[in-house]
Amino acid sequence: KQEVTQIPAALSVPEGENLVLNCSFTDSAIYNLQWFRQDPGKGLTSLLLIQSSQREQTSGRLNASLDKSSGRSTLYIAASQPGDSATYLCAAQRGNTGKLIFGQGTTLQVKP
């Protein structure tokens, strides 16, 4: 049974700092891994999707890496801004079913 864990649960950094969010999964046989952003009381916004055959994906100040052998993914945020404050969720897709197994999320606060 796939389990997804995110550490830390919460993170507070000053504006401008680079930071890394961690995601680990127990079953390396994933179809893909996705990172999402969730603002309080809102739905999810997809940030990056890494296929199982890929090692990383980049979008603007965001870079996500995937290491299936170690069961880990990281989300790197460069030059953080107060607008980056949100909860970040990673999710591993189970096979080709489309079913996503979510981690508990990391709540990020970027202080001006």
Next chain:
Amino acid sequence: GAVVSQHPSWVICKSGTSVKIECRSLDFQATTMFWYRQFPKQSLMLMATSNEGSKATYEQGVEKDKFLINHASLTLSTLTVTSAHPEDSSFYICSARVRRVTDTQYFGPGTRLTVL
């Protein structure tokens, strides 16, 4: 971009009543939609997979008679919480699957259900 809407965005109801939540893909067709629930400060838990024109597939521990799912068209799936109780109070989120270059899911804004 792909947009998924949910209606209502929030609802308050009395115990014993039924509540229907709609999930629509506005600018694309989705053969598969998923329903999740999220408790405060917790992650999303997959409840069921909804396929157009067929019965929904429920995850272990989810009561199918409690949470009725209908996927009547390629753009609409509904979740009906029957005989709601306070423990059903939660944030319900749907997603629609699009399989183009990548296998991506687009999420709705969620529906906050409060059962009194």
